[in-house]
Amino acid sequence: MMIVLWLVFAVFIGSSARNYPVFILPTLLVWRYFTVSTTSALWSVIGNSSLVTRVYFPRWLLVLSSNLANLLGSSLEFAVLFPLLILLGMKVQWTILLVPVLLAVEFILIMGISLLISPLNVRYRDMAQVWDITLQVGFYFSPILFDVTVIPQRYVPVFFLNPLAGLLVAIRQILYYNSLPSSTYLLLTAIAGGVLLLAGSLVFRQFEPRLAEEV
Numbered sequence: 001m002m003i004v005l006w007l008v009f010a011v012f013i014g015s016s017a018r019n020y021p022v023f024i025l026p027t028l029l030v031w032r033y034f035t036v037s038t039t040s041a042l043w044s045v046i047g048n049s050s051l052v053t054r055v056y057f058p059r060w061l062l063v064l065s066s067n068l069a070n071l072l073g074s075s076l077e078f079a080v081l082f083p084l085l086i087l088l089g090m091k092v093q094w095t096i097l098l099v100p101v102l103l104a105v106e107f108i109l110i111m112g113i114s115l116l117i118s119p120l121n122v123r124y125r126d127m128a129q130v131w132d133i134t135l136q137v138g139f140y141f142s143p144i145l146f147d148v149t150v151i152p153q154r155y156v157p158v159f160f161l162n163p164l165a166g167l168l169v170a171i172r173q174i175l176y177y178n179s180l181p182s183s184t185y186l187l188l189t190a191i192a193g194g195v196l197l198l199a200g201s202l203v204f205r206q207f208e209p210r211l212a213e214e215v
Helices: 002-012 020-042 046-054 060-087 094-123 127-140 153-159 165-175 183-214
Strands: none
Touching: 020 060, 020 094, 020 127, 020 165, 046 060, 046 183, 060 094, 060 183, 094 127, 094 165, 094 183, 165 183
16 A cells, blocks of 8 residues: 555655655554454454353453454554664654554544444444445545645644544654654544543443344
């Protein structure tokens, strides 16, 4: 995906971003972690239907185990990414130590969304198609292919209604611009993650008693 995007935006269109692989790869991994985790969690209950219908246990553990597995996978991807970025010309500074903090914030955000969509997918089987479209649209409305500075100032507040936008901006500030991420962006993302985690917990608890029957 990085090669295709590099060809389209850096070669054919002519992106002004220097060292485009370093510009785009970190944000691609953050986005990949989000999409893979939420999509996996979407099917975590249905995919374990035989277990859900036979044994009683807190069903949210299925969502948690799915997300923890993807957190491990994403951490390994970043571990492989760092040497590659260094070879591509990234400057290593102490701010790189903040990357695990960003992943932890993203995990909370993912967990909240997962708890919202996984029971809905049991009740409404079209939820998978809806979420797939949401992710496709979200990709192009997230600062992955472009920098947040190109957005007109009057649209910035609307743009950051996307809870993942703050994390994408932060990872680029750390690994591409070698600077501290904006505390405002991170705070907004952390608040959104906390709100979504609370909302997801309430929704999941509401649906949980009938999951064994509906799965």
